[in-house]
Amino acid sequence: MMKERMKVSLPPEVKKYIQSYMKEHHLSFTGDAISRICQEHEEAQKRKDESIKKIVKDVTQNIEDLF
Structure with missing residues (x-):
């Protein structure tokens, strides 16, 4: 994976x-922590989307079964 250096300003x-996350996950670099946090967020969003799709499918099936 190609990395790019960035200079960012963050609220305290x-x-x-991020520092707590780094300590908890034994990470040495801020960029690695931010990358993992973003990846975890993306995976959580996918699980949420899949869950919503499953709920819609189940509700649709139940409605169709009623008719």
Whole structure:
């Protein structure tokens, strides 16, 4: 994976969150922590979307079964 250097400004609470995440997951680099946080967020969003699709499918099936 190609990496790109960036200079970012973060609010203090975000910086604290990233530092806590790094400590908890034994990470040495801020970029690695931010990458993992983003990846986890993306995976959680996919699971949420799949869950919603399943609920819609189940509800649709139940409605069709009633008719």
